Amino acid sequence: MNNLWNGPIRTLAALLGDSPGAQAYNANAVPTGVFFTYQPGGTAGAGIYTTWAAVYAAAAAVAYLCPTIVVDASRGTPTVTAGTWDISNMTILGNGAFPTLEIADGGHFTGDGYWFSNLELNSKATSAAVVTVSTSVLVTLENGAIIGTDATSTKPFFSSAAGGSLLLTMGIQGELAGFAAAPVISTAAGGTAQVVAGQFSVISANALSGSGVITVDLLDASVTLSATQTGLSNEVVLQGPTNAKPALSLSAAGGAQALPARPTVLAAPTPSWFLATPSGNQAGATTYTLQVAGAYQPLDIVRILFTKTQLNGANVNVVDGGAGTPTLGIIIAANVGASGSGFVDAQLNAAGTHWTLLGAGSQ
Numbered sequence: 001m002n003n004l005w006n007g008p009i010r011t012l013a014a015l016l017g018d019s020p021g022a023q024a025y026n027a028n029a030v031p032t033g034v035f036f037t038y039q040p041g042g043t044a045g046a047g048i049y050t051t052w053a054a055v056y057a058a059a060a061a062v063a064y065l066c067p068t069i070v071v072d073a074s075r076g077t078p079t080v081t082a083g084t085w086d087i088s089n090m091t092i093l094g095n096g097a098f099p100t101l102e103i104a105d106g107g108h109f110t111g112d113g114y115w116f117s118n119l120e121l122n123s124k125a126t127s128a129a130v131v132t133v134s135t136s137v138l139v140t141l142e143n144g145a146i147i148g149t150d151a152t153s154t155k156p157f158f159s160s161a162a163g164g165s166l167l168l169t170m171g172i173q174g175e176l177a178g179f180a181a182a183p184v185i186s187t188a189a190g191g192t193a194q195v196v197a198g199q200f201s202v203i204s205a206n207a208l209s210g211s212g213v214i215t216v217d218l219l220d221a222s223v224t225l226s227a228t229q230t231g232l233s234n235e236v237v238l239q240g241p242t243n244a245k246p247a248l249s250l251s252a253a254g255g256a257q258a259l260p261a262r263p264t265v266l267a268a269p270t271p272s273w274f275l276a277t278p279s280g281n282q283a284g285a286t287t288y289t290l291q292v293a294g295a296y297q298p299l300d301i302v303r304i305l306f307t308k309t310q311l312n313g314a315n316v317n318v319v320d321g322g323a324g325t326p327t328l329g330i331i332i333a334a335n336v337g338a339s340g341s342g343f344v345d346a347q348l349n350a351a352g353t354h355w356t357l358l359g360a361g362s363q
Contacts, residue, residue: 034059034067037095041076052081059090066090071119073099082106087114094119098144103130103157117142121157123182124150129159133191136165141174141201148175153182160212162190169196176207180230187212197223206230298352 037048038055049055059067068091071078079102088111092101095118103123109131116139123130131137139158141147147157156178160166166185170176176184176195185193187210196217197203202224208214209231216225346355 034062034065035070036067037070037072038078039072039075040078042072042074050076052079053083056085060086063089068093070095071099071101072096077102079104080107080109084108084110086111089113091115091117092119092121093117094145108132112136113138115140115142116145116147118145120146120148122148122150123153123155123157125153125155125157125182127155129156129186131158131166133158133160133164133166133193135163137167139166139168141168141170143171144173144175145171146175146177147184148177149179149182149184151179153179156183156186156209158185158193160185160187160191160193160210162188162212164188164191166191166193167196168193169198170201171198173200173202174198175202175204177202177204178207178209180206183207183209183229183231185214186210186231187214197225199223208232298348298350300348 035047036055036058038050038052039048040050042048042050044050044054049058055069059069063086066089070093072095074096078099081104083106085108087109091114094101098118098120100120100122103121103125105124105126106128107125107130108128131139137158149155149157158166158168164187166187168176168185174197178184184207185195187193189211191210191212192214193208193212194215194217195203195208197219199220200222203216203226204224205226205228207226208216208229214232218225347358348355
């Protein structure tokens, strides 16, 4: 039954925010079973282990039972030390107030099908990635778990090599947090990664990198995907509901202004994104001209968000510069409101020569 739980059923439960890992865990109350507590600085015994090597050995001895390593940072800094650790079908669960599990340089996870729950993992890798994906690896984040790299790190957490396939599922409020020199996920040419992002999950700046294909499934409009992914040399494929695309900022206040360069997060099958306009009240018969920059591709969809302005199809329209001049103009009529928000959707035509209005409304 454990093996059935530690598979598609549990991954779905993580996305829905309902899994056993969500329950509070008291290390002192569970001295037996398949729970093993890692408490550096504590007293070894009765299910308590003070080193990573010791707690891992205990869990690995009953790996067929899908054990849980409980991380307790109340008396020290939990650290995965250098070595290669197969954590297939294991859960690493934070006890208490969201502890941090440090991953020392030289510490490497192997295997497939493991879960991180209610804790932050912080990689300090400078010699090689924490996880090198050469075949296929499934990882699930539950209960707000964060995978991040340290400011001192120079290697990714996950490296998907040619032929490798990483599937990472983030449940509610999961987060990937990297640095330009040390992204969370890096894909080599021929390697792939798929991130399934649940409600309120966050893919922070520089979490994604590499030349392989990365697919991001945005399951809800509450997902945050930063457009700052400086290490990408390939496109990120965005999938999911049309209202779950990333929000990008445009700070200039009206008048003629250029759209930002086409971000690398645009790709088939539905290349669309959000462009947030200035937050002031756009009242009056105003025309905002957004000049295309950065080689937008045919059939790209742009959603432009207006705040403090109520828009609908009767008081907003889209014009363009005509064939050969793909400039997008937004005309806002005089009867707009002073509160609320609205949007305009426009699409570049198949020839890439001009924009057409898809729709507009309040939200």
